[in-house]
Amino acid sequence: MRIILSEDNDILRKSLSFFLESKGFTVDQFADGKDALKAIENNSYDLILTDINMPGISGMEITQHVRQKIGSDIPIIIFTSSGVEQTELDSFDIGANEFMAKPVSPAVLLVRINKLLSTRV
Amino acid sequence: MIKLWEFYKSGDWVEPFLIDSIILFIAASCILYLLIIASRSKKIKRERLRIEYDKLIEKLMFSVVFQDTPFSEIKEDKGYSVLSKKAFFREVLAESITNLHKNYEGVYARKLEQFYKESGLINDSFKKLKSLKWEVKCKGITELAEFNVAEAFEKIITASKDRNKTLKLTAINACIKLEGTRSIVHLTEHPYPIDNWTQLNIIGAFKKHDIGDIKGVEFLLESENTTVVALGLKLIKELKLTQKVPYVVQLVNKAPNTFIKCEAQSVLQTLTV
Amino acid sequence: MTFFDTDMTWFLNIYMVVILAYAILIMSSYLILAYLSTKELRSYLKKNSFVDYEVLLTSEFAPKLSLIAPAYNEGFTIEENVKSLLSLNYNNYQVIVVNDGSKDNSMEILTKTYDLVLTELDISTKVETKKIKGIYTSRNAAFKKLIVVDKENGGKADALNVGLNIAQNPYVVCIDVDCILDKDSLLKLAKPFLESHDKRIIATGGVVRIANQCVIKNGRLVEVNVPDRLLPRIQVLEYLRAFLLGRMAWGRLDGLLLISGAFGAFDKEIALLAGGYSTKTVGEDMELVIRMRRYMIENKLPYSVSYIPDPLCWTEAPEDFKIFKKQRSRWMRGTIETLSFHKKMFLNPKYKLLGMLSLPYWTLFEFLAPAIEFIGLVITIVFIIFGLLNWYFFFLLVFFVYSFAVFFSVIALYSEERTYHKYPKRTDFFKLLLAAFIEPFYFHPLGVYAALVGYKEKIMGTHSWGEMTRKGFNKKE
Numbered sequence: 001m002r003i004i005l006s007e008d009n010d011i012l013r014k015s016l017s018f019f020l021e022s023k024g025f026t027v028d029q030f031a032d033g034k035d036a037l038k039a040i041e042n043n044s045y046d047l048i049l050t051d052i053n054m055p056g057i058s059g060m061e062i063t064q065h066v067r068q069k070i071g072s073d074i075p076i077i078i079f080t081s082s083g084v085e086q087t088e089l090d091s092f093d094i095g096a097n098e099f100m101a102k103p104v105s106p107a108v109l110l111v112r113i114n115k116l117l118s119t120r121v
Numbered sequence: 122m123i124k125l126w127e128f129y130k131s132g133d134w135v136e137p138f139l140i141d142s143i144i145l146f147i148a149a150s151c152i153l154y155l156l157i158i159a160s161r162s163k164k165i166k167r168e169r170l171r172i173e174y175d176k177l178i179e180k181l182m183f184s185v186v187f188q189d190t191p192f193s194e195i196k197e198d199k200g201y202s203v204l205s206k207k208a209f210f211r212e213v214l215a216e217s218i219t220n221l222h223k224n225y226e227g228v229y230a231r232k233l234e235q236f237y238k239e240s241g242l243i244n245d246s247f248k249k250l251k252s253l254k255w256e257v258k259c260k261g262i263t264e265l266a267e268f269n270v271a272e273a274f275e276k277i278i279t280a281s282k283d284r285n286k287t288l289k290l291t292a293i294n295a296c297i298k299l300e301g302t303r304s305i306v307h308l309t310e311h312p313y314p315i316d317n318w319t320q321l322n323i324i325g326a327f328k329k330h331d332i333g334d335i336k337g338v339e340f341l342l343e344s345e346n347t348t349v350v351a352l353g354l355k356l357i358k359e360l361k362l363t364q365k366v367p368y369v370v371q372l373v374n375k376a377p378n379t380f381i382k383c384e385a386q387s388v389l390q391t392l393t394v
Numbered sequence: 395m396t397f398f399d400t401d402m403t404w405f406l407n408i409y410m411v412v413i414l415a416y417a418i419l420i421m422s423s424y425l426i427l428a429y430l431s432t433k434e435l436r437s438y439l440k441k442n443s444f445v446d447y448e449v450l451l452t453s454e455f456a457p458k459l460s461l462i463a464p465a466y467n468e469g470f471t472i473e474e475n476v477k478s479l480l481s482l483n484y485n486n487y488q489v490i491v492v493n494d495g496s497k498d499n500s501m502e503i504l505t506k507t508y509d510l511v512l513t514e515l516d517i518s519t520k521v522e523t524k525k526i527k528g529i530y531t532s533r534n535a536a537f538k539k540l541i542v543v544d545k546e547n548g549g550k551a552d553a554l555n556v557g558l559n560i561a562q563n564p565y566v567v568c569i570d571v572d573c574i575l576d577k578d579s580l581l582k583l584a585k586p587f588l589e590s591h592d593k594r595i596i597a598t599g600g601v602v603r604i605a606n607q608c609v610i611k612n613g614r615l616v617e618v619n620v621p622d623r624l625l626p627r628i629q630v631l632e633y634l635r636a637f638l639l640g641r642m643a644w645g646r647l648d649g650l651l652l653i654s655g656a657f658g659a660f661d662k663e664i665a666l667l668a669g670g671y672s673t674k675t676v677g678e679d680m681e682l683v684i685r686m687r688r689y690m691i692e693n694k695l696p697y698s699v700s701y702i703p704d705p706l707c708w709t710e711a712p713e714d715f716k717i718f719k720k721q722r723s724r725w726m727r728g729t730i731e732t733l734s735f736h737k738k739m740f741l742n743p744k745y746k747l748l749g750m751l752s753l754p755y756w757t758l759f760e761f762l763a764p765a766i767e768f769i770g771l772v773i774t775i776v777f778i779i780f781g782l783l784n785w786y787f788f789f790l791l792v793f794f795v796y797s798f799a800v801f802f803s804v805i806a807l808y809s810e811e812r813t814y815h816k817y818p819k820r821t822d823f824f825k826l827l828l829a830a831f832i833e834p835f836y837f838h839p840l841g842v843y844a845a846l847v848g849y850k851e852k853i854m855g856t857h858s859w860g861e862m863t864r865k866g867f868n869k870k871e
Contacts, residue, residue: 009220009224010175011175011179011182011217011220011221012220012221012224014179014183015179015182015183015186015187015221018179018183018187019183019187022187034611053483055614055616057612081223081224081448086485102223102224103223103224103225103226103230104224104225104226105225105226105227105228105229106187106225106229107227107228108227135410135414135787136787136790139787139790139791139793139794140790142794142797142798143790143793143794143797146797146798146800146801147797147801149801150797150800150801150804153801153804153805153807153808154804154827156808157804157807157808157811157823160811160812161811161818161820161823164815164818256440256443256444259444263444286441287440287441287444287445290444291444314591314592315591316588316589316590316591317455317588317589317591318585318588318589320455321449321450321453321455321456321588322446322449324449324453324455325446325448325449325452325453328452348591355455358454359453359454359455
């Protein structure tokens with residue numbers, strides 16, 4: 001299973017990649033939203049993991065682009081540290097499947113990822 | 122004096138003054154230039170070191186957090202045992218694990234806390250508290266609060282009564298994170314006025330630590346420090362603590378000034394709608 | 395020893411001493427300001443590393459803002475600019491774009507892009523303005539923050555006043571629509587309004603930096619570069635000096651006269667009580683700040699104006715001389731108009747620091763300096779013609795001033811290095827250093843010339859703003 005991870009916090013991104021790869025996933029990581037979007041357009045992924053606030057393009061814009069412009073229904077999980085309720089609601093409106101607030105538990109993340117992927121297959 | 126005036130009038134001073142000034146400016150420019158170059162190369166060197174350290178730190182941290190590697194094994198690592206004696210390495214390490222701890226919760230966070238204590242980084246933080254510079258104290262407080270070091274509470278309370286606004290704010294936030302409602306008592310006795318920005322930060326800290334019912338908010342309303350009373354009112358309003366309404370009513374009746382009275386009334390309006 | 399080889403020694407000596415005294419006065423005040431600035435800057439940066447701006451995003455008590463962006467013939471870039479304004483990191487703000495009778499297709503572009511419809515808004519006209527043709531909002535919920543006002547042409551001040559009348563929030567942020575803002579700019583600009591408990595903060599301003607040849611993507615600054623062309627490059631240096639070594643010190647003394655018209659926030663109530671922007675001057679940004687301060691002093695209300703040294707706004711500087719000349723002569727006209735409107739404050743103790751220090755400083759140095767230099771130049775030429783000039787002293791004096799100018803620029807570069815370090819590339823640093831050496835020969839005379847044009851225009855009664863032809867921010871990619 002191929003996952004794309006878009007997160008600008010370096011150590012967080014690298015550690016999540018490490019964790020997910022140790023659980024058997026292939027992870028492509030990006031620190032910039034625009035680069036991530038380009039990769040999504042050129043490759044096929046099974047799941048998108050993105051932070052909400054990033055330089056370049058926000059997680060919301062990525063979700064919007066994937067749902068509307070590309071028209072894909074790839075599962076998308078958005079995470080954020082903001083704690084603003086409106087953002088949560090907005091992200092579901094735009095088409096994200098799951099919303100995880102930081103601090104995250106990698107174990108819980110794993111469970112959610114597996115759940116989303118199993119309902120697809 | 123007369124000699125000085127004669128000297129001045131004769132105009133003899135002009136030439137040496139100009140020449141000396143020119144030399145001074147040129148010399149000072151050269152010194153500044155060298156300082157700039159020095160500062161730049163220092164930054165470049167630090168960046169290079171940081172990248173190098175990051176590689177090792179990531180390797181070690183991931184094995185601690187995800188692979189349950191005990192500290193005794195980490196200590197054996199050649200790279201770690203050499204570098205851990207360098208202050209800059211420990212600085213980068215502390216930043217990295219603080220960053221990770223902010224983003225992870227549960228068992229992963231606990232492992233990071235354990236590493237923080239066993240590796241001795243916790244002692245670095247305590248040492249920072251003793252520094253004379255406020256910004257170093259702030260750094261220490263932030264680290265101790267992040268890792269939930271309850272023993273540091275008393276020392277941080279002392280810092281929160283400092284004049285320096287930033288130190289005060291960082292300390293108060295840390296206290297709220299560590300002990301929640303216990304810090305309310307200390308806020309009530311706070312000697313200096315608390316401006317709106319600090320108040321907002323304190324409200325933010327309470328929100329983050331999910332202190333549900335916030336026992337004791339009503340004590341804030343009885344403080345002699347009117348800014349603390351205002352803070353209490355804002356807390357009640359923003360967190361929608363309707364169970365505290367009776368205390369707000371009490372405040373309206375014996376408000377120390379009109380501003381507080383208006384604020385209290387507006388809180389009542391919002392909550393009893 | 396005398397300076398000149400004739401019997402006119404007494405007069406000529408006095409003249410030389412006066413020039414020297416003026417030069418020393420300027421230099422020492424620059425150095426004092428530079429010292430205060432750097433100290434204040436370092437202190438700010440230390441404090442800033444512990445600030446959590448997120449608090450403003452989640453609190454209901456965060457200042458509510460109304461952004462006012464006057465637009466005139468900005469059709470080329472208006473879509474992207476408005477989009478970037480709508481996506482700033484802040485909750486609870488509105489964007490009011492005021493189309494000041496543009497002759498191009500700005501309104502069409504906006505109407506199409508944002509799905510605008512004519513709306514009824516209940517506004518009371520607190521300040522007189524030119525007629526409003528229509529107020530528009532968007533049918534699309536994603537753009538609910540946006541209000542577009544179409545009005546008759548009346549100039550920037552008039553457009554801003556329309557914004558003041560319509561704004562629904564207690565704080566207004568006046569910006570140039572083509573300014574590139576940092577995502578967190580509003581957070582940083584709003585914070586000072588909360589920070590004082592005994593004085594009312596009536597205005598806050600930040601640092602404006604030059605965006606020429608920087609890489610802009612989607613209305614956000616992505617890469618900072620120093621322009622290759624000399625004219626904009628030297629302006630980068632000039633802005634560094636002015637903001638890092640000057641404004642910060644005035645901010646600390648609370649004697650700041652000028653909040654840049656490109657990006658500044660104001661307490662709406664006080665701005666309106668003071669009378670709104672004045673349409674009688676082209677220096678409306680500085681004039682309003684002085685008038686607001688004056689209002690507070692005359693009404694004995696404790697207040698303060700805050701200054702944030704963070705670069706919050708990036709703007710395009712003139713790249714060719716014609717536009718540069720128009721800009722600088724306009725600045726000079728604005729200075730003359732503002733200083734004369736408020737001449738009552740000059741050296742008047744009732745107005746405390748403002749009247750006793752800020753205004754005299756501005757008058758003596760910003761306003762008079764070009765005139766004094768020009769007179770000096772004329773006298774020097776006269777002396778040369780009559781063979782009265784002692785060449786040795788002349789060159790000594792010139793070198794004295796030149797070496798100070800370079801020295802002061804190096805101080806600015808040092809300060810930039812120790813604080814923001816926005817120009818990390820080595821080539822950029824050397825470009826700026828080279829500019830410091832060339833500036834006194836190339837840029838400075840141009841600046842003085844433009845200022846003189848400003849004097850002339852003022853005397854002859856010119857009122858126009860001059861058009862700034864937008865190049866857009868496209869660096870060769």
